[in-house]
Amino acid sequence: MFIHSQFEPVWWLKNAHAQTLYPSLTNRLKATIDHYERLELPDGDFIDLAWAVNNFSDNSPLVVLLHGLGGDVNSVYIAGLLNAFNNQGYRGVVMHFRGAGLEPNRLPRAYHSGDTEDLAYFLEILTRREPESPKAVVGISLGGNILLKWLGETGAQSLVKTAVAVSVPFQLQTIAEQIGKGFSRIYEAYLLRAMRSLFLRKLNTIKKRLPISEKDLYELKTLKEFDDRITAPLHGFKNAEIYYQKSSSRQFLGKIDTETLIIHALDDPFMIPQIIPQEKELSSKVTLELSRHGGHVGFIAAANDNATRPVYWLEQRIPEFLKQYLEVPIINFKKGNSTTSL
Numbered sequence: 001m002f003i004h005s006q007f008e009p010v011w012w013l014k015n016a017h018a019q020t021l022y023p024s025l026t027n028r029l030k031a032t033i034d035h036y037e038r039l040e041l042p043d044g045d046f047i048d049l050a051w052a053v054n055n056f057s058d059n060s061p062l063v064v065l066l067h068g069l070g071g072d073v074n075s076v077y078i079a080g081l082l083n084a085f086n087n088q089g090y091r092g093v094v095m096h097f098r099g100a101g102l103e104p105n106r107l108p109r110a111y112h113s114g115d116t117e118d119l120a121y122f123l124e125i126l127t128r129r130e131p132e133s134p135k136a137v138v139g140i141s142l143g144g145n146i147l148l149k150w151l152g153e154t155g156a157q158s159l160v161k162t163a164v165a166v167s168v169p170f171q172l173q174t175i176a177e178q179i180g181k182g183f184s185r186i187y188e189a190y191l192l193r194a195m196r197s198l199f200l201r202k203l204n205t206i207k208k209r210l211p212i213s214e215k216d217l218y219e220l221k222t223l224k225e226f227d228d229r230i231t232a233p234l235h236g237f238k239n240a241e242i243y244y245q246k247s248s249s250r251q252f253l254g255k256i257d258t259e260t261l262i263i264h265a266l267d268d269p270f271m272i273p274q275i276i277p278q279e280k281e282l283s284s285k286v287t288l289e290l291s292r293h294g295g296h297v298g299f300i301a302a303a304n305d306n307a308t309r310p311v312y313w314l315e316q317r318i319p320e321f322l323k324q325y326l327e328v329p330i331i332n333f334k335k336g337n338s339t340t341s342l
Contacts, residue, residue: 002279005291010302010310012202016267019295023076031079032146047118048101050094054086061090061134061326065280066143070194072100076142077297082110083224084315088323095122104202108209112235113142113172116150135327138318140297144168145249151260152252162316162325163260167268167297171275172244176224184269188223195226210234256283265294
């Protein structure tokens with residue numbers, strides 16, 4: 001189902017690039033993390049988890065948050081969303097993809113846009129730990145692509161009640177081509193720096209599988225070159241084109257059997273409107289909410305009480321959707337060894 005978004009940008013931030021860049025330039029809020037956890041994976045590697053539980057009990061709703069390319073717990077959208085989840089009565093946890101956490105991961109690999117195995121494993125672990133708590137997953141950009149692909153691969157599942165994906169790169173090949181054009185090259189350069197940094201800090205490990213030097217990393221000037229030389233071969237794909245084809249989430253949307261909201265702006269500077277799926281490609285469980293403005297993970301609106309004061313609309317819209325499916329228990333707050341009723 002397609003719906004028209006109620007999002008309206010604050011009047012002085014209607015430009016797509018302004019919407020996209022404003023949070024990075026102005027948002028200095030840091031996530032309040034209660035504790036970190038290292039989750040060991042079946043293949044001997046690990047991922048880092050950042051928990052914002054706000055003293056809520058283990059049976060309270062839990063939202064798993066998946067970051068974008070080059071992201072981590074310090075990404076500009078993370079703190080606000082975790083706060084919004086806590087304010088709603090939910091616990092939040094940031095699942096860092098391999099290599100994006102506190103330390104480089106052990107194996108000669110990292111993460112990529114189609115890597116759903118670690119998410120599946122983490123959700124299974126969560127279900128075993130706390131079978132009664134209602135759970136949801138929110139994926140941002142690359143994290144949204146991974147989330148939608150996993151939902152489509154899985155079909156009917158009982159691990160999570162609902163999901164939200166924001167600013168998803170539905171067709172990776174088109175994105176890789178579009179981001180190298182015009183002003184969008186600024187974003188490409190930023191993402192390349194982030195990925196180069198990730199690989200530089202574990203270059204000796206990567207060399208065990210892929211002959212790549214520091215000089216080689218700096219010579220890669222586009223995301224497509226990076227994916228063709230590093231991402232694809234490192235993760236078992238022949239080349240970037242095959243990696244893009246197999247990992248793009250658009251082909252999985254018709255198989256999703258979980259209530260899912262996708263939030264997308266028509267002016268996203270990373271993408272062209274042609275990548276947006278048609279309504280017939282969506283399963284009956286998927287709602288695609290489209291807005292004219294919003295940029296890439298921007299969505300800066302005006303405050304209700306002040307037409308010039310900006311607010312982060314996603315921090316309102318996502319919890320509003322989640323509360324339809326996540327029930328907050330009456331007893332939810334821990335204080336010492338006792339539990340206090342909300």
